[in-house]
Amino acid sequence: MDGQVSARARGGDEHAFAQLVAPYRRELHLHCYRMLGSLTDAEDVLQETLLAAWRGLAGFEGRSSVRAWLYRIATNRCLNAIRAGNRRPVTDPVPPFPLPEPSRRAEITWLRPYPDSLLAGIADTSPGPAARYEATEAIGLAFVAALQRMPPRQAAALVLRDVLGFATDEVAGMLDTTGTAVKGALQRARTALAAQTRPRPDxxxxxxxxxxxxxxxxxxxxxxxxxxxxxxxxxxxxxxxxxxxxxxxxxxxxxxxxxxxxxxxxxxxxxxxxxxxxxxxxxxxxxxxxxxxxxxxxxxxxxxxxxxxxxxxxxxxxxxxxxxxxxxxxxxxxxxxxxxxxxxxxxxxx
Missing domain, CATH: 3.10.450.50 (Nuclear Transport Factor 2; Chain: A,)
Known part of the structure; x- marks a missing residue:
């Protein structure tokens, strides 16, 4: 990002701040959706992220990229939302007709679909050499549902490292933990994900x-x-x-x-x-x-x-x-x- 734009944003120029974060809004929204499983919740947390970034811009020292800095804020806002339990439905829905007895009752009732129209311009973004999952695989319902079943910080480590391609030390910094802890979380998350997802046909x-x-x-x-x-x-x-x-x-x-x-x-x-x-x-x-x-x-x-x-x-x-x-x-x-x-x-x- 042009240094002049960054300088103007630091000086309180809202238009410059909008320019600074514009290239990352769509991918941050998708990141919040993966973490939360809900389109509406993702939009709410994205707005919280951008507000926190605006308020904290003066303290951004540039030791990481703007993108990594925004992902750190977004990830921690998602973790806060999960801890608060705000994403879960408050009341049971009314079925469209009397339903037969189910095989089981799911706990992840907040999962919502993500329109493909919102993916435009994201799939072409290079995730980095550390990424393990293709863009289409990492947005599928089974993948997102699997993330909801993991401990939140474990899911965050998986998304940041294996989907977005951040280096282990970068992920550790975003989550305020150690590289060893990130590696342990990744190993457990990868095992859980492999058990819950299936390869797709062409x-x-x-x-x-x-x-x-x-x-x-x-x-x-x-x-x-x-x-x-x-x-x-x-x-x-x-x-x-x-x-x-x-x-x-x-x-x-x-x-x-x-x-x-x-x-x-x-x-x-x-x-x-x-x-x-x-x-x-x-x-x-x-x-x-x-x-x-x-x-x-x-x-x-x-x-x-x-x-x-x-x-x-x-x-x-x-x-x-x-x-x-x-x-x-x-x-x-x-x-x-x-x-x-x-x-x-x-x-x-x-």
């Missing part, structure tokens, strides 16, 4: 699996959906804690969901969040010309099958997701339902 395979999943889902083709799942597939629906593990449990959930669809027609609109194939769902009456939002499905693939399905509540008024508040259904091509089923079919956009 992008073309993911898209094809997504198309097949969407066609079967709008047609309420349970057998077709089950054929696409791995044996250990699971389905979750944050902020509801319900999780369904294994093909039998997922099938039970799908049967209940499709029965509760009744005469309504389902439509799916393709999108992408967390670098993954996703579909925004809309539900409407058979003769209506529009349909309302019914959730956001994010698919995780393993090999040539779907390993995980995450259904989020969808707020279509959120401009970050670039989705319609109501979907115009007039003229959309319907998908035929399987013979013998009473479920209403709908349409997909491919």
């Amino acid at each position: 992008r073309d395979t993911e898209r094809e699996l997504g198309r097949r999943f969407a066609a079967a889902f709008v047609a309420a083709d349970i057998d077709g959906l089950v054929e696409l799942l791995t044996d250990d597939a699971w389905l979750s629906m944050p902020p509801a804690p319900h999780e369904y593990h294994g093909v039998a449990a997922v099938r039970t959930f799908l049967e209940t969901a499709f029965e509760n669809r009744g005469d309504h027609v389902m439509h799916l609109v393709p999108t992408s969040v967390n670098g993954q194939v996703a579909y925004a769902s809309y539900l409407g009456d058979p003769d209506a010309e529009t349909a309302g939002p019914a959730g956001l499905f994010v698919l995780a693939m393993a090999g040539d099958r779907v390993h995980a399905v995450t259904r989020f509540h969808l707020d279509p008024t959120d401009p970050r997701f670039d989705l319609p508040a109501r979907l115009t259904t007039r003229g959309r091509k319907p998908t035929r339902a399987p013979r013998g089923r009473s479920f209403r079919s709908g349409s997909t956009e491919m």
